[in-house]
Amino acid sequence: MESKNPIQVADRLFLAMETLSKIGPVSLADLSRELNLNKSTTHRLLSSLIYMGYAKxxxxxxxxxxxxxxxxLSNCLLERLDILEVVRPYLKSLSQETGETVHFVQLDGSEAVYIYKEESRQNSVRMVSKVGSRIPLYCSGVGKAMAAGMEESQIHKLWDACTHKKLTRHTITDYDTFLKEVKEARKNGYALDNEENELGVRCIAVGLTDYKGRSRYAFSISAPVTRMTDKRIQEIIPLVLQVKKEIEQGA
Incomplete structure (x- = not known):
């Protein structure tokens, strides 16, 4: 791969666009100084961008x-971006590194839909979750993680849209308790599911936003309580947060 742009004018055009995106509106003189180019060269770059419709x-x-x-132009790219193509390699790697099952979900109404699952090859206990199945937000780590990225009015609206059932003895069916967990997740950057949806299973989850900044996705690591001890959770948390950072930077 070449270390230098073979078309120098393209290099300058995109540099001008990137600079305008950061500092504009700007005068010709100020932009010339920012680009470290003379005024006539900067003016030609601007004239070209204006001609093509990218500047004004x-x-x-x-x-x-x-x-x-x-x-x-950016919206066209974002609208055809396949979120699964973006996250799949990160989630596969996370499952391999931790030896546990990883899920990826998308918000749909007051529920989360499993749209990807990486089953751990080392896991002797199979999770009941399946791609295409749904999980309520109020009793899941992914639900709390997505709620952590929402305004309280939206959280309350989603809570009211749910039918709250005690799926296990640990299931939260009180709004104030749920909201407290969401605020804790917002502070920590991750949420926990302590056998709230499935007895004997604990999860660590983090939320992801879409290209418009909406809290629409989340991924989690799930394991039997015999392995997902408090100590193990503390070991996994940095890995989960690092993957979230890498996905957001890579996307």
Whole structure:
């Protein structure tokens, strides 16, 4: 791979666009200084961007800025982005590193839908979850993790849309208790499911946002309580948070 852009003008055009995205609206003189180019070269770059519809000049201030065409271009990319293609390699690696089952879910109404599952090859206990099956938000780590990224009014609305059943003796059916857990998850960056959905199973979960910043996804690590001890949870937490960071940076 070449270490230098073979088309120098393209290098300068994209540098101008990136600079405008950070500092614009900006005058020709100020942009020239930012780019470390003379005014005539900077003006040609701007004229080219304006011609292609990627930049504009305010008729009153004479300052330059990016146009909405750039936003439309990014939206086209984001709309066809397959979230599973993005997260799958990270979740596979996480399952292999921890030796546990990893789930990935998407918000759908007041429930989460399993859209990916990486079953641990070392796991002698099979989780009851299946791709396509649903889990209520109020009794799951993924539900708390997604709720942690929402406004309280939205959390309350989702809570009211649920039918709260005691799936196990640990299931939370009180809103104030649930909200306390969500706030704890928001503070810590992760949520826990302490046998609330399935007796004998504990989970660690973190939420992910979509390209619009909405809390729509989450992934979790699930294991039998015999393995998912408090000590083991503390060992796994840094791994989960690191994967979340890598996915968000890579996406």
């Amino acid at each position: 000049q305010d008729s009153e201030t004479q300052k330059y800025d990016l146009s909405l065409k750039v936003l439309a």
